Amino acid sequence: MLLDQTMKFFGALGAQTGVADLWWGNVVMIAVGIGMILLAVIKKYEPLLLVGIGFSCIVSNVPGSNLILEGGLFDYAYKGVELLILPPLIFFGVGAMTDFGPMIANPGLVILGAAAHLGIFVALIGAKLLGFTIYQSGAIGIIGGADGPMAIFMSVKLAPELLPQISVAAYSYMALMPLIQPPVMRLLTSKQERMIRMKQLRTVSRVERIAFPIVIGIIVNLLLPPVAPLITMLMLGNLFKEVLVTERLAKTAANEVMNMVIVLLTVAIGSTMQADKFLTGSTIEVVVLGLIAFLFGTGSGVIGAKILNLFLKEKINPLLGSAGIASVPIAAHVAHNVALEDDPDNFLIYHAMGPNLAGVFGTALSGGIMLALLQ
Amino acid sequence: MSRDTLTFAVILSLIDFFLSMAMITGIGLILRLLPLLNRLGALDEESMRRGH
Numbered sequence: 001m002l003l004d005q006t007m008k009f010f011g012a013l014g015a016q017t018g019v020a021d022l023w024w025g026n027v028v029m030i031a032v033g034i035g036m037i038l039l040a041v042i043k044k045y046e047p048l049l050l051v052g053i054g055f056s057c058i059v060s061n062v063p064g065s066n067l068i069l070e071g072g073l074f075d076y077a078y079k080g081v082e083l084l085i086l087p088p089l090i091f092f093g094v095g096a097m098t099d100f101g102p103m104i105a106n107p108g109l110v111i112l113g114a115a116a117h118l119g120i121f122v123a124l125i126g127a128k129l130l131g132f133t134i135y136q137s138g139a140i141g142i143i144g145g146a147d148g149p150m151a152i153f154m155s156v157k158l159a160p161e162l163l164p165q166i167s168v169a170a171y172s173y174m175a176l177m178p179l180i181q182p183p184v185m186r187l188l189t190s191k192q193e194r195m196i197r198m199k200q201l202r203t204v205s206r207v208e209r210i211a212f213p214i215v216i217g218i219i220v221n222l223l224l225p226p227v228a229p230l231i232t233m234l235m236l237g238n239l240f241k242e243v244l245v246t247e248r249l250a251k252t253a254a255n256e257v258m259n260m261v262i263v264l265l266t267v268a269i270g271s272t273m274q275a276d277k278f279l280t281g282s283t284i285e286v287v288v289l290g291l292i293a294f295l296f297g298t299g300s301g302v303i304g305a306k307i308l309n310l311f312l313k314e315k316i317n318p319l320l321g322s323a324g325i326a327s328v329p330i331a332a333h334v335a336h337n338v339a340l341e342d343d344p345d346n347f348l349i350y351h352a353m354g355p356n357l358a359g360v361f362g363t364a365l366s367g368g369i370m371l372a373l374l375q
Numbered sequence: 376m377s378r379d380t381l382t383f384a385v386i387l388s389l390i391d392f393f394l395s396m397a398m399i400t401g402i403g404l405i406l407r408l409l410p411l412l413n414r415l416g417a418l419d420e421e422s423m424r425r426g427h
Contacts, residue, residue, distance in 0.1 A: 107403040110400075117395065121389075121391065125384050223398065245424075365398050
């Protein structure tokens with residue numbers, strides 16, 4: 001009888017833990033989470049993102065964890081994503097630390113910020129061919145814009161069931177851009193083209209720097225209300241930075257706000273990486289389509305720059321076209337580094353920031369038009 | 376036309392790509408006008424930094 005009672009006691013104890021519900025998928029995803037943390041710590045790949053995503057991926061795949069259930073801590077973090085509060089706050093911080101001077105100084109190159117987004121539509125059509133719905137295809141396509149908050153924004157709006165795959169693919173490829181882009185850039189350009197040096201950019205005045213976010217804020221809210229939250233907050237952060245009289249607010253936005261939002265965002269994304277939702281065939285398809293989007297985007301940006309050169313007396317370095325992918329400042333750094341391989345004195349970074357920053361607007365425009373046509 | 380078709384995806388892509396090129400070109404044209412604001416005069420950045 002005592003043995004019976006003891007067995008019942010242990011049985012009841014075991015039933016309220018998650019041990020009985022553990023399956024191989026959980027083990028795989030826990031290993032993925034550990035892998036992300038190792039990549040962050042040892043290889044220093046996007047540590048600010050991968051540590052949080054990796055840890056919450058591990059915890060979310062431990063059966064019985066209350067954190068991901070309704071009312072749990074990670075669930076509340078996810079609500080910040082679902083209600084589209086966190087992505088605009090990320091842009092708020094980004095705006096407060098961004099110098100849009102290169103873009104303002106050379107407005108002729110902003111078109112590269114749209115030319116480099118052909119990858120979005122190649123991936124969209126590819127996803128449709130693979131059987132995804134048009135909404136899912138649109139969300140997958142935006143991976144090609146190389147803009148994390150925008151990818152999350154579009155995914156929540158169009159295909160929330162694919163949020164874990166899309167956000168992981170978008171942020172992973174952004175971190176891998178120094179590996180993905182250069183082969184495409186070298187393939188599509190000659191050594192002579194890569195060695196083209198750019199003229200020094202003009203100085204942008206304080207008046208222009210202050211007017212820029214105000215003008216863009218008006219334009220985006222007037223023409224593209226669906227994506228206005230993201231760009232408006234980007235511009236608000238930038239305005240705090242440029243007016244100089246709100247330095248403490250700009251510093252708070254760029255540091256404390258940004259850090260808190262990154263913690264919540266990464267925990268939210270990782271918490272959606274549950275094995276039953278993540279370990280599916282569509283995950284592999286999304287990952288492959290994301291890579292295709294990046295490759296085509298890089299290529300279309302470079303070709304866009306070469307087409308632009310047909311109309312310009314003073315040629316631009318076509319490597320700047322690849323910087324039109326929105327991942328700021330990674331894509332600009334990649335263009336700069338590839339140019340240095342052929343000419344160690346050819347410093348393209350400041351010039352490449354122009355199309356790189358324009359790429360943020362290019363992704364927002366593509367996404368906003370897509371939302372307007374689909375919703 | 377039903378939206379969930381390949382044809383719609385292609386049309387959506389073409390419209391989106393070229394429309395975003397047109398809109399960003401428009402933004403570029405507006406940015407070309409920004410230097411005109413410099414005719415209003417320069418700002419005293421030192422006093423702006425001090426005054427908060």
